[in-house]
Amino acid sequence: xxxxxxxxxxxxxxxxxxxxxxxxxxxxxxxxxxxxxxxxxxxxxxxxxxxxxxxxxxxxxxxxxxxxxxxxxxxxxxxxxxxxxxxxxxxxxxxxxxxxxxxxxxxxxxxxxxxxxxxxxxxxxxxxxxxxxxxxxxxxxxxxxxxxxxxxxxxxxxxxxxxxxxxxxxxxxxxxxxxxxxxxxxxxxxxxxxxxxxxxxxxxxxxxxxxxxxxxxxxxxxxxxxxxxxxxxxxxxxxxxxxxxxxxxxxxxxxxxxxxxxxxxxxxxxxxxxxxxxxxxxxxxxxxxxxxxxxxxxxxxxxxxxxxxxxxxxxxxxxxxxxxxxxxxxxxx
Amino acid sequence: xxxxxxxxxxxxxxxxxxxxxxxxxxxxxxxxxxxxxxxxxxxxxxxxxxxxxxxxxxxxxxxxxxxxxxxxxxxxxxxxxxxxxxxxxxxxxxxxxxxxxxxxxxxxxxxxxxxxxxxxxxxxxxxxxxxxxxxxxxxxxxxxxxxxxxxxxxxxxxxxxxxxxxxxxxxxxxxxxxxxxxxxxxxxxxxxxxxxxxxxxxxxxxxxxxxxxxxxxxxxxxxxxxxxxxxxxxxxxxxxxxxxxxxxxxxxxxxxxxx
Numbered sequence: 001x002x003x004x005x006x007x008x009x010x011x012x013x014x015x016x017x018x019x020x021x022x023x024x025x026x027x028x029x030x031x032x033x034x035x036x037x038x039x040x041x042x043x044x045x046x047x048x049x050x051x052x053x054x055x056x057x058x059x060x061x062x063x064x065x066x067x068x069x070x071x072x073x074x075x076x077x078x079x080x081x082x083x084x085x086x087x088x089x090x091x092x093x094x095x096x097x098x099x100x101x102x103x104x105x106x107x108x109x110x111x112x113x114x115x116x117x118x119x120x121x122x123x124x125x126x127x128x129x130x131x132x133x134x135x136x137x138x139x140x141x142x143x144x145x146x147x148x149x150x151x152x153x154x155x156x157x158x159x160x161x162x163x164x165x166x167x168x169x170x171x172x173x174x175x176x177x178x179x180x181x182x183x184x185x186x187x188x189x190x191x192x193x194x195x196x197x198x199x200x201x202x203x204x205x206x207x208x209x210x211x212x213x214x215x216x217x218x219x220x221x222x223x224x225x226x227x228x229x230x231x232x233x234x235x236x237x238x239x240x241x242x243x244x245x246x247x248x249x250x251x252x253x254x255x256x257x258x259x260x261x262x263x264x265x266x267x268x269x270x271x272x273x274x275x276x277x278x279x280x281x282x283x284x285x286x287x288x289x290x291x292x293x294x295x296x297x298x299x300x301x302x303x304x305x306x307x308x309x310x311x312x313x314x315x316x317x318x319x320x321x322x323x324x325x326x327x328x329x330x331x332x333x
Numbered sequence: 334x335x336x337x338x339x340x341x342x343x344x345x346x347x348x349x350x351x352x353x354x355x356x357x358x359x360x361x362x363x364x365x366x367x368x369x370x371x372x373x374x375x376x377x378x379x380x381x382x383x384x385x386x387x388x389x390x391x392x393x394x395x396x397x398x399x400x401x402x403x404x405x406x407x408x409x410x411x412x413x414x415x416x417x418x419x420x421x422x423x424x425x426x427x428x429x430x431x432x433x434x435x436x437x438x439x440x441x442x443x444x445x446x447x448x449x450x451x452x453x454x455x456x457x458x459x460x461x462x463x464x465x466x467x468x469x470x471x472x473x474x475x476x477x478x479x480x481x482x483x484x485x486x487x488x489x490x491x492x493x494x495x496x497x498x499x500x501x502x503x504x505x506x507x508x509x510x511x512x513x514x515x516x517x518x519x520x521x522x523x524x525x526x527x528x529x530x531x532x533x534x535x536x537x538x539x540x541x542x543x544x545x546x547x548x549x550x551x552x553x554x555x556x557x558x559x560x561x562x563x564x565x566x567x568x569x570x571x572x573x574x575x576x577x578x579x580x581x582x583x584x585x586x587x588x589x590x591x592x
Contacts, residue, residue, distance in 0.1 A: 003445045080423030209442060216437055218424055222417050223483075225386040227490070228410035228438050273424040276445070 014284035021288045025295040030303040056190045064249045065290025066283035067200040071242045072260025073282045074207045077214035078238045079142045085260035086246040090154025091125045092255035097158045098124030099251040121251035126243035183256035183309020199248035206241040214275040258316020337362040337526045343392035353550045363524040365542030374547040376530040384415045384496045410438035413494045414487035429467040435489030457488035476503035494526045501533045
């Protein structure tokens with residue numbers, strides 16, 4: 001089977017999975033409602049719930065999950081390390097702090113369609129990536145230990161700042177922020193969906209256009225540049241694109257962890273390491289995964305909705321533990 | 334026009350320490366050129382400058398009389414292949430995937446490898462004798478085998494010039510003889526110009542091609558291998574007492590510390 005066929009086949013399968021997840025998710029919720037019945041028999045309220053509340057939320061989950069997974073795959077390629085992700089690098093923390101500062105300062109306006117919250121979020125993410133990258137690189141090679149340590153330290157620092165801001169907030173504000181910090185897809189209407197997509201989809205397309213370069217890059221800087229790759233240009237593009245994509249999502253949903261880490265990882269184990277297949281498939285699987293996680297979060301103890309970040313962190317945490325135990329036998333980390 | 338690459342007045346410093354000083358050289362077309370020198374003599378840096386991945390502080394490198402800076406990266410990648418001392422891979426690529434990456438200069442951004450690319454990659458693997466490894470994970474084979482994979486990748490690139498940084502380092506005797514006979518074949522049968530930096534003097538000692546001796550970032554002497562590789566010259570660049578003995582066609586080198 002040629003690679004092209006493999007790509008088309010796997011993408012088709014993953015798209016079918018996503019569609020099934022979408023239909024399933026549309027039909028589940030506190031409000032008893034299924035779309036598997038005559039469309040005309042739906043009442044006005046039914047339609048509002050389906051298309052005004054559930055559909056935008058599912059689309060948001062798909063965009064957020066897909067984007068975070070693509071960011072993870074791209075960052076892993078750039079750091080040449082399977083443990084890089086927006087979450088482990090501290091980028092999620094940075095993006096959250098940036099967004100929170102903008103929210104607290106009351107900067108909810110937007111400039112030419114982009115909210116200032118996203119802009120703050122983006123600035124903080126890119127500073128974090130640049131910092132972690134330069135700290136973890138020793139004589140041209142990213143050292144795994146330094147990388148993870150730098151990421152953890154950045155996360156702690158950002159958490160401290162976030163808690164500090166929390167501490168001085170009014171009770172109602174604080175509760176709202178807390179829910180956001182835990183990662184939540186609780187949105188109403190499509191406007192936030194389009195605003196997020198406007199930034200994250202182009203950024204993801206830039207990353208998708210670089211998948212061949214990511215393969216070459218894995219041969220090391222010297223060999224990669226002898227194969228025609230402009231290393232600096234590629235690194236800059238990945239810095240900007242991943243920061244923009246992650247920030248556009250996180251400024252709306254809050255930091256939703258681990259998707260960027262384990263979606264690419266699972267795919268690497270199952271379909272191989274070629275980034276031309278891995279990156280697009282990461283988007284599709286990430287979209288299905290976060291939509292599923294969100295459906296679980298809003299139905300498992302219905303009518304109470306638990307923040308989706310808790311669900312993904314639980315699954316991600318268990319996954320990480322499994323990785324640790326497995327890596328004892330087979331050196332992955 | 335007998336030289337394919339020439340460098341004039343190359344100077345290079347790293348962190349204000351001069352690494353290369355006033356290097357002038359030319360690499361002959363369809364010939365083997367060895368670069369010898371003690372550790373830290375500047376061999377690796379010189380190789381990277383010759384294939385255009387490091388820009389010299391001063392001076393120019395010409396490829397076919399064209400300034401290398403003015404050639405597009407993608408075009409240069411079809412002409413000059415580079416094999417580094419050791420390659421580590423962050424991800425579990427298979428041997429075949431790595432060798433196929435040698436075809437990437439010929440493949441567009443959104444294209445996949447064609448059948449002809451697979452054939453060329455397979456031919457390259459056959460040539461260095463690693464076909465049986467094609468589906469193995471490149472991180473899980475031996476260091477020596479990995480070097481053969483890198484060489485196959487460079488061959489798949491179908492370059493006019495191949496620049497190899499210490500290709501024999503991790504190889505046992507069998508693999509070492511494979512690699513050097515492949516290099517000879519590529520040079521004298523296929524007509525590729527090959528530059529090899531090496532410590533392994535014995536492999537140079539059948540006195541093929543030409544040799545450049547580097548000492549402290551300067552060219553100590555250069556010319557036909559049989560003229561350059563003499564006891565006094567080697568003793569001088571390695572700062573040790575080198576003796577050369579002849580055994581049939583092979584030469585045996587011994588080194589004794591001075592004093």
